[in-house]
Structure formats: C-alpha cells, structure tokens
Amino acid sequence: MVAEISHPLSKYLREAMMPHIWCSGCGNGIILNCFVQAVDELQIDLKKLVVVSGIGCIGRAAGYINTDSFHTTHGRPIAFATGVKLANPDLEVVVISGDGDLFAIGGNHFIHAARRNIGIKVICANNFNYGMTGGQQGPTTLLEAFTTTTPYGNIEHPFNLVHLAAASGATYVARWTTLHVRRLTQSIKKMLQKEGFNFIEVVSPCPEIFGRRNRMRTGLQMMEWFKKASIIEHFSDPAKADITPERIVVGEFVDIEKPCYEKLLYDKMAQILT
Amino acid sequence: MKTENNRTVLTGTHFMNGDIACAEGALAAGCKFFAGYPITPATEIAEHLSKRMPEVGGIYIQMEDEIGSIAAVIGASYTGLKAMTATSGPGFSLMQENIGLAVMTEAPCVIVDIMRGGPSTGQPTLPGQQDIMQAKWGSHGDYEIIALAPSSVQEMFDLTIEAFNLSETYRVPTMVLADEVVGHMWEKVVIPPAEKIRIVNRKKPNTSPEKYLPYMPDDDLVPPMACFGEGFSFHATGLTHDEHGYPKTSSSGVQQKLVKRLCEKIRKNADKIVKVREFMVDDAEVIVVAYGIVARAALSAVKEARKTGIKAGLLRPITIWPFPEKLIAKIAEQAKKIVVPEMNCGQLVREVERNVQGTSVVFLSKLGEDPHTPMEILEAIRRNC
Known part of the structure; x- marks a missing residue:
C-alpha cells in the first residue's frame, strides 16, 4: 500500500478547476503559489478570506483559490471589493488582477480606493501586455516594445505603478518580480497584516505572448532579464522607479500608517448612534 | 452627535x-x-x-x-x-x-x-x-x-x-x-x-458547505444564496458557469441551461410578478395604456371622457418588465382603439403593438417639456372613439 500524498498547499486550491489555463513559462502560477504560501504561513481563516479578480489571465486566480471568490467584469474588481469590505469589514479582501484590468479600464477605481485608503489588498501581475486577448499594448507596455498592436514599437509612455499607487495614497507599496519568490511572499504576508489600501506589483513573465515578440522567447529568458535588470532599493523614491529594459527597481516603497476608510466609517456611525 | x-x-x-x-x-x-x-x-x-x-x-x-x-x-x-x-x-x-x-x-x-x-x-x-x-x-x-x-x-x-x-x-x-x-x-x-410591511429575504441554503451547489436551482428556478463570510467558500463568475459556479465557456449545454433558466425564472413567474391598475376598463371601447406621471393625466382624461358618454378606460402597467402581455392581449379583444401616451418617441407602445391582434394602437408622443396634460389625452380619446 502506498499512502496517497497530496501537496501541502493543495487545500488552498480548487482542484476541480485544474488544469489551469496559463501558458508554460507564465508567472501567474508563481504569484498564486506565493499568495497561498503567505496565507498558509499566517494561518488566515479561509472562511474570512475573499479573493476578487477582474478579467485577464490572472483573473482566473480567484477561481483557483478555495475561498469565497468572485470573478468580476473587466476593470471592476476593486469597486466590487469595496462593497464586500464595507458590508463585512471582518473579511480579508484581496484583489488579484492584471495591469490592463487594474490600470487601464479599472484605473479610476484603483486611484479612488487608494485615496480612501479602504482595506483592500491588491496584487497586480504586470506582464506588460494584454495576454488573454493575444498580446496587445497596455498601460505598462515599455516604450519601443513590440506587441500585436504596436508592430512598429510602442510610442506610449507606460505607467510607473508604484509611483501611481504611492501618489494616490496607498499605505503599503512594493514591487517584486516573479524571480523574488521569498521576498514576494514576505511582502504579501506584510500586506495582509496591515490595515488600509495596500499594493504589490509583481513583474511577471509572459514569454508565450509578450516575450516572443521581444526577443525573450522562453520563461527562462524573461527571468534572466529580471535577474539582470532588478535592483533592490528599499524605500527609494517611487517617482524614480520607472521600469526600463535596463533597470527594474524592486523593493518596498511605502509603508506608512493612516486611518483606513472602513474604520473611519464605522467610528463615525458609532458616534452618530450614541 | x-x-x-x-x-x-x-x-x-x-x-x-x-x-x-x-x-x-x-x-x-x-x-x-x-x-x-x-x-x-x-x-x-x-x-x-x-x-x-x-x-x-x-x-x-x-x-x-x-x-x-x-x-x-x-x-x-x-x-x-x-x-x-x-x-x-x-x-x-x-x-x-x-x-x-x-x-x-x-x-x-x-x-x-x-x-x-x-x-x-x-x-x-x-x-x-x-x-x-x-x-x-x-x-x-x-x-x-x-x-x-x-x-x-x-x-x-x-x-x-x-x-x-x-x-x-x-x-x-x-x-x-x-x-x-x-x-x-x-x-x-x-x-x-x-x-x-411585507418584507422578503433571499432563500438561504439548508445544506452543508460541502454539499452546497451555489447555482443549483430549486423548483422555482431560483438557487438558494450563501453569502461571503458564511463558510461556504464558493466561486462566482460572469463567465458561463455550471451549478458549482465553475466556468464552462465552451459548453453549449451549460450555456443553454444557464441562460434559459435565467430567462425562465422570470418568464415562468410572470403571472406572479406582473401588476397593473385598471380603471373603468370592463366596458371600455377606447383604452389608454399609460404609466408613471403620464398615467395621472390619463386618469383625469378618462374620467372627463366618461362624463361626455365616451366609454374610455385606463390600464396602468405598474410592472413594465416583464411586460403585462396577457392583460394587454385581453383588453385588445374588447377595445376598438388603444391610446398610448409616452414621454418618448415610442417605446412601451412597441410592446403594446406586439401583443394586440388587429386592434389599432394610437401613439401620443411628448418630448422635452412637461408631461401630457389631461386635455391632450382627452382629445386623443375623442379623436379615436
């Protein structure tokens, strides 16, 4: 008799949803792994965890995680999560979505949720393009990068997401790549233990859709780029953290304390009722 | 405070x-x-x-x-x-x-x-x-x-x-x-x-979280609803999904079953949902179909018409959707004319026309100003009696 062995983290996943839809070499699995690792290390009550995602490759993550989860319309996970968090502030509400979902179509919700400092934890998989629709230019596509809609090279300046998050009022802001798995996991743990609107950008490889048009045909080649270009500079100026082919500044950028929206709201309500 | x-x-x-x-x-x-x-x-x-x-x-x-x-x-x-x-x-x-x-x-x-x-x-x-x-x-x-x-x-x-x-x-x-x-x-x-005050709350599941299928309907075609934080750990998606809530985007069977149920839970319960108000419809030959503020003017117009011996009536849909198809079809059998005043270029009148067989429908549009006056509707009744 051979005892059946299951992966120690498998209880966090909906195995009925497997196999996942992600391409080989994609970074989304690493992000999902780091997230459930963080949840496991913190022993977060799965009954109190809600994972919300938008549309895109990483948008399927909500369905893969074995908690209450909602796969919203394109761009709206943060607005949906706002309703969840206010309706039950005891819930840990995490948004896992992509750069196009959170910063193009959903950009307005991101900056306003950060401004309110509502207790939503946002993990953004930044793969520099719209992977699910076949690799179009997006709000984080680097200058001169090739995508299916920038066949002559991108002429749009990309967002610097950590700068945007910091300027909008997020109380915790970090950037890692999928190469930095231990640091990313630690960062997710920190974010989950902290009040307010917290944000982690994860620079993630998309060899199949993005990399192959930009001389990085495999996941390994993309990871080699991250390894070569990444510089850890904790608490450096987010305004100077633009991602370029030569330089990806990673680390924690913001870690401040500020009253969160749901606390201010419930305190105000208590005041009114007494 | x-x-x-x-x-x-x-x-x-x-x-x-x-x-x-x-x-x-x-x-x-x-x-x-x-x-x-x-x-x-x-x-x-x-x-x-x-x-x-x-x-x-x-x-x-x-x-x-x-x-x-x-x-x-x-x-x-x-x-x-x-x-x-x-x-x-x-x-x-x-x-x-x-x-x-x-x-x-x-x-x-x-x-x-x-x-x-x-x-x-x-x-x-x-x-x-x-x-x-x-x-x-x-x-x-x-x-x-x-x-x-x-x-x-x-x-x-x-x-x-x-x-x-x-x-x-x-x-x-x-x-x-x-x-x-x-x-x-x-x-x-x-x-x-x-x-x-009659208050209705959503049906809650009476099964264990392990057995709960979030999109498995009861006989009324409506599934009981668990909520986040109650321990059911379920998934919801805007994608076409099965009873588990899991995406099944390539299955014609799942799409047909889901979308038809979403439509039928309303269509099959339409008789329970639909509400209208009728005024002097029983023997009416000219029936006004009006809703919202326009129905108030229509009521005055019908009363005035009755004073002059015109057999006028009013049917006011309270439920716009689902549209009261059966009731409109029924009044169309007796009415010679149906007058539909609306503050638009013709919207609900299309539903009225769709549900009457042969009875002529007169549309009375008003746009960009105050609602119809009772006189305007009364004149339409007189022209069509």
Whole structure:
C-alpha cells in the first residue's frame, strides 16, 4: 500500500478547476503559489478570506483559490471589493488582477480606493501586455516594445505603478518580480497584516505572448532579464522607479500608517448612534 | 452627535418628495447598503441616504462613478446586505455592463433610474420615459429583469419595497423606473407600521458547505444564496458557469441551461410578478395604456371622457418588465382603439403593438417639456372613439 500524498498547499486550491489555463513559462502560477504560501504561513481563516479578480489571465486566480471568490467584469474588481469590505469589514479582501484590468479600464477605481485608503489588498501581475486577448499594448507596455498592436514599437509612455499607487495614497507599496519568490511572499504576508489600501506589483513573465515578440522567447529568458535588470532599493523614491529594459527597481516603497476608510466609517456611525 | 430620528421605518403621515420616499422605502425594505454618484434628478436619494443610512446602521458610499456604484452594490449583495443604487439616464447607461453581471451571478439588487430627457446629457431637469427599453435590453446577451414604474410619491415608497422583495425572491436586478416629475414632486406619503410591511429575504441554503451547489436551482428556478463570510467558500463568475459556479465557456449545454433558466425564472413567474391598475376598463371601447406621471393625466382624461358618454378606460402597467402581455392581449379583444401616451418617441407602445391582434394602437408622443396634460389625452380619446 502506498499512502496517497497530496501537496501541502493543495487545500488552498480548487482542484476541480485544474488544469489551469496559463501558458508554460507564465508567472501567474508563481504569484498564486506565493499568495497561498503567505496565507498558509499566517494561518488566515479561509472562511474570512475573499479573493476578487477582474478579467485577464490572472483573473482566473480567484477561481483557483478555495475561498469565497468572485470573478468580476473587466476593470471592476476593486469597486466590487469595496462593497464586500464595507458590508463585512471582518473579511480579508484581496484583489488579484492584471495591469490592463487594474490600470487601464479599472484605473479610476484603483486611484479612488487608494485615496480612501479602504482595506483592500491588491496584487497586480504586470506582464506588460494584454495576454488573454493575444498580446496587445497596455498601460505598462515599455516604450519601443513590440506587441500585436504596436508592430512598429510602442510610442506610449507606460505607467510607473508604484509611483501611481504611492501618489494616490496607498499605505503599503512594493514591487517584486516573479524571480523574488521569498521576498514576494514576505511582502504579501506584510500586506495582509496591515490595515488600509495596500499594493504589490509583481513583474511577471509572459514569454508565450509578450516575450516572443521581444526577443525573450522562453520563461527562462524573461527571468534572466529580471535577474539582470532588478535592483533592490528599499524605500527609494517611487517617482524614480520607472521600469526600463535596463533597470527594474524592486523593493518596498511605502509603508506608512493612516486611518483606513472602513474604520473611519464605522467610528463615525458609532458616534452618530450614541 | 444626536440625530433626529434613528428609526428604520418612519411610521406616520409625511409630506415628502418622490426621491426621498424612494430612499425611505429602501430603508423600510431592509436596505443596508447604498453606493451612488451624484446625478440630476436622482441626487436627493443619495443625499437623503447619506444622512439616514448611518442612523439605521447601514452603509452609504459615494463612488467614483456609476460603474463603481453598481459593482460595489453587487459586492455588498454577495456579502449579505440588501443593496441599492440610484441614478438617471447617463449613469444608467454606465451601469449596463454590470447589470448583466448581476443577472449572470444572480445578485439581488435594486437600481433606481429617475428618468430625464436623453439621449446623452439631454435634459437633466426635465422628465422623460426614454429608458424603458434600455432597462430591458441595455446589457448585452439574453436576459430578463424586473422593472416597476411608480406614478405617485406614495408609490415611490411602496414600489421601492416591492422592488427589493422581487429582487430577493428571484435573485434578479430590479429597477424602479420613475420619471423626473415623480422623483421631484411633493405629496402625502403614509408609512405603515414596520410589522405591516411585507418584507422578503433571499432563500438561504439548508445544506452543508460541502454539499452546497451555489447555482443549483430549486423548483422555482431560483438557487438558494450563501453569502461571503458564511463558510461556504464558493466561486462566482460572469463567465458561463455550471451549478458549482465553475466556468464552462465552451459548453453549449451549460450555456443553454444557464441562460434559459435565467430567462425562465422570470418568464415562468410572470403571472406572479406582473401588476397593473385598471380603471373603468370592463366596458371600455377606447383604452389608454399609460404609466408613471403620464398615467395621472390619463386618469383625469378618462374620467372627463366618461362624463361626455365616451366609454374610455385606463390600464396602468405598474410592472413594465416583464411586460403585462396577457392583460394587454385581453383588453385588445374588447377595445376598438388603444391610446398610448409616452414621454418618448415610442417605446412601451412597441410592446403594446406586439401583443394586440388587429386592434389599432394610437401613439401620443411628448418630448422635452412637461408631461401630457389631461386635455391632450382627452382629445386623443375623442379623436379615436
């Protein structure tokens, strides 16, 4: 008799949803792994965890995680999560979505949720393009990068997401790549233990859709780029953290304390009722 | 900080405007979450709830736009609260995609649309009935929703409660389609004691989390609803999904089963949902079909016509969607003419025409000004008797 062995983290996943839809070499699995690792290390009550995602490759993550989860319309996970968090502030509400979902179509919700400092934890998989629709230019596509809609090279300046998050009022802001798995996991743990609107950008490889048009045909080649270009500079100026082919500044950028929206709201309500 | 009133149900006789009556109706129905964005002529609903929600332990939030408002409402609904938003035409347009999400994920919620003149920015301060078709068809795909049309301030209170009850019963977004006049006019409102108000709450699952299938319907085609944080650990998605809530986007069988059920849970229950008011219809030869503020003028016109011996009657759909098809077909059998006055270029009249066999239908349009006067409708009755 051979005892059946299951992966120690498998209880966090909906195995009925497997196999996942992600391409080989994609970074989304690493992000999902780091997230459930963080949840496991913190022993977060799965009954109190809600994972919300938008549309895109990483948008399927909500369905893969074995908690209450909602796969919203394109761009709206943060607005949906706002309703969840206010309706039950005891819930840990995490948004896992992509750069196009959170910063193009959903950009307005991101900056306003950060401004309110509502207790939503946002993990953004930044793969520099719209992977699910076949690799179009997006709000984080680097200058001169090739995508299916920038066949002559991108002429749009990309967002610097950590700068945007910091300027909008997020109380915790970090950037890692999928190469930095231990640091990313630690960062997710920190974010989950902290009040307010917290944000982690994860620079993630998309060899199949993005990399192959930009001389990085495999996941390994993309990871080699991250390894070569990444510089850890904790608490450096987010305004100077633009991602370029030569330089990806990673680390924690913001870690401040500020009253969160749901606390201010419930305190105000208590005041009114007494 | 003391407040004047922390009662949820303001039992008594009041003088209030339609928007405020709608807000009070929501509270009486048990609404505990409002997300909205300022827009004329619906803003008073948000203003009133910003004051009243904290008094009753409910949540008020002003979102960054109407897309965010409806998304937050769906989030709150999935977390167990009765939730509402209120808007007018332009905001209603912005909400359409997520109304589809609420349909697909069967999120009970109420959307109030105080209709002004459109298209586009149109006439923010003037009444319209131009969102009738958008309410039914505004989101993509096939679906059914419920929409109610109040024609008095009292009905703004009563039908907002009814909208919550229907929404909770059928797990479907339910709309209160009022025009600017009904939203802004002041009238007497009688609010009954709380125990006299019928309140419906969504069905909860009576199985264990392990056995719970979030989209497995009961015989009434409506699945019981668990909420986030209750330990059921379930998944919801706007994608085509099976009874588990898992995406099945390539299966024609799953798509047919799901979309047909979403339509049929309303269509098959239409007789229970549909409400109309009839006035002197029994022997009528000319029947006016009117809703909202226009129905008030139509009633006066019918009464005047009767005084001069014209056999006129009024049928007022309270339920706009599902459309009272059977009742319209029935009156068409007896009436020689049906007169449909609307503050648009012809919307609900299409549904009337679709459901009458051979009876001629006269459309009376009014656009960009005050609603029809009783005289205008009376003249139409006289011309067609």
